[in-house]
Amino acid sequence: MSGFQAVKISERVYWVGAIDWALRDFHGYSTSRGSTYNAYLIMGDEPILVDTVKAQFFPEMLARIKSIIEPEKIQYIISNHAEMDHSGALPEISKIIHPKKIFASKVGVQALSDHFHFMHEITPVAHGEKLNLGNTNLSFIETKMLHWPESMFTYFADEGILFSQDAFGMHFATHELFSEQNDQAILREEAAKYYANILLPYSSLVLNLFKSLPSLNLKIKMVAPVHGPIWHREEDIEWIFGLWQKWAKQEIYPKAVVVYDTMWQSTAKMAVAIADGIASGNFDIAVKVLPLTGGAVKRSDIAFELLEAGVFIIGSPTLNQGIFPTVADLLCYLKGLKRKNLLGQVFGSYGWGSEATKILQEELQKLAIIPVAEPIIVRYVPTAEDLAKCFAAGKHIAKTLLQKIEI
Ligand code: FEO
Numbered sequence: 001m002s003g004f005q006a007v008k009i010s011e012r013v014y015w016v017g018a019i020d021w022a023l024r025d026f027h028g029y030s031t032s033r034g035s036t037y038n039a040y041l042i043m044g045d046e047p048i049l050v051d052t053v054k055a056q057f058f059p060e061m062l063a064r065i066k067s068i069i070e071p072e073k074i075q076y077i078i079s080n081h082a083e084m085d086h087s088g089a090l091p092e093i094s095k096i097i098h099p100k101k102i103f104a105s106k107v108g109v110q111a112l113s114d115h116f117h118f119m120h121e122i123t124p125v126a127h128g129e130k131l132n133l134g135n136t137n138l139s140f141i142e143t144k145m146l147h148w149p150e151s152m153f154t155y156f157a158d159e160g161i162l163f164s165q166d167a168f169g170m171h172f173a174t175h176e177l178f179s180e181q182n183d184q185a186i187l188r189e190e191a192a193k194y195y196a197n198i199l200l201p202y203s204s205l206v207l208n209l210f211k212s213l214p215s216l217n218l219k220i221k222m223v224a225p226v227h228g229p230i231w232h233r234e235e236d237i238e239w240i241f242g243l244w245q246k247w248a249k250q251e252i253y254p255k256a257v258v259v260y261d262t263m264w265q266s267t268a269k270m271a272v273a274i275a276d277g278i279a280s281g282n283f284d285i286a287v288k289v290l291p292l293t294g295g296a297v298k299r300s301d302i303a304f305e306l307l308e309a310g311v312f313i314i315g316s317p318t319l320n321q322g323i324f325p326t327v328a329d330l331l332c333y334l335k336g337l338k339r340k341n342l343l344g345q346v347f348g349s350y351g352w353g354s355e356a357t358k359i360l361q362e363e364l365q366k367l368a369i370i371p372v373a374e375p376i377i378v379r380y381v382p383t384a385e386d387l388a389k390c391f392a393a394g395k396h397i398a399k400t401l402l403q404k405i406e407i
Helices: 055-066 090-097 106-116 184-216 234-248 266-279 299-307 325-337 355-366 384-406
Strands: 013-015 018-020 035-037 040-042 048-050 076-078 101-105 122-125 130-133 136-142 152-156 161-165 222-225 255-260 286-291 311-315 343-350 376-379
Touching: 018 055, 055 090, 076 090, 090 106, 101 106, 101 136, 106 122, 184 234, 184 299, 184 325, 222 234, 255 266, 255 299, 255 325, 255 384, 266 286, 266 311, 266 343, 266 376, 266 384, 286 299, 299 325, 311 325, 311 355, 311 384, 325 355, 343 355, 343 384, 376 384
Parallel strands: 048 076, 076 101, 101 122, 161 222, 255 286, 255 311, 311 343, 343 376
Antiparallel strands: 013 040, 018 035, 040 048, 130 136, 136 152, 152 161
């Protein structure tokens, strides 16, 4: 016996996934708490495996399956999402199971084929299609771009379980499979980080999903994503659904995020003075100062901070007529995430060419961030007067943000 056990999560469903305690990077997203790859086994006349795990975790998934059933008895596999953290073990498990059919969305059929140059025919299922497999009643919901073009949900009608693949998930390694068994503050943080770094660009589709859900007449009693804990208490399902709708609206919040890198501490001093200005008085605006120096603050941490912020303040000294590489890396990443509705402010120091702030200003435009004021620029080392100007700029930013929130 390997020690890996399946975990019963409902009358007929078992969790047979894997816990990745060591994951620290998910294509550029820093995952400080690891992750899980959740696969599920629906027991019945004709057992069904819903999603798989990352390829390297195949032995763990197989052992969990074997703890309750001979894998050859599984009749079908459903692939809700072709990304390889969920499909990676599909070729290997298929060789053991020899399923009658593998189901995926129409786009998923092609995506899986393009990934694995497949040995097994895959059967497409359509949005709204219902399938009766033995005593198991399923239906499928197309969720294009949440988080890939082929993504879909599977609804297990007999028990009201929505297998939601990436949606409502988070990168959080835990043995506690149900949300209420975990620290709610951690769940909120990791769910927000996941939304900010994976789903944010598709927010309009998230809102569309919530608009269309009522017409599907699903009686959802459990939401089982492919990462992180499962939601099964009514209040917890409402909580995570509510957070997703709130984040998808991309509203602005009374919070300023000040990010910078620095060469000889001049830009750092400016950052601190601007932040002090924002924090002064009674603006009631939260301020986060996040230095990129040394790599302790990750790009995905900043994406997370911006999810519930109102203004993004970014500073860089001029380096070889450009911006710091750390700042360039961050802006490249944020461009893909497309956080809407933010105000912005650019600042930086220079020696003999002030290109950095010009570049930053152009970058803000590309991010569709509206500048509060002209760039704040200091030559070499800020004087007390320069820092007073930075402080005043911070106050102006705070007032502008509050005005925008009140509109
Ligand atoms: Fe967890 Fe989009 O894969």
